Amino acid sequence: MKRLDALGFLAGTLTTIAFLPQVIHAYRTRKTDDISMAMLVIFGSGVGVWLIYGLLIRSQPIIVANSTTLFLVLIILGIKLRGYKHPL
């Protein structure tokens, strides 16, 4: 593996695993009020486009990182959407 790829994988690993403590936090507390819904939706969309970009420039770090990040962001979004049912 090239050194550059290794750096990209380090970056991707950090920005990806970062959402794990957030998933755990949201799952445990069931509280996501302070997390902006607009942030989750726009960020998730952006990560999806990064994934397409990574596929087109064939950058493995970008592909792996963004597909995993998208998965974790969707879990957080799911927990937040479940929370939205409570006031009904």
Next chain:
Amino acid sequence: MKRLDALGFLAGTLTTIAFLPQVIHAYRTRKTDDISMAMLVIFGSGVGVWLIYGLLIRSQPIIVANSTTLFLVLIILGIKLRGYKHPL
């Protein structure tokens, strides 16, 4: 500008502006309890490494997006750290 660069800029714009509603949300409510501190620290570090990666592969979208994202994440972290002073 190449089409690929345009796609990268779209992705970068989305994942970057996504943090703006979060900054506004945190600033208005002064509540950041539901945002994981570990997430902010690990994510901020990762964005910093993405920035270095972008500089090395000379990808303008990665450079612009990650420098701006880092700035916004630091603002959210700052608001959260100020919130931590309250219980003292």
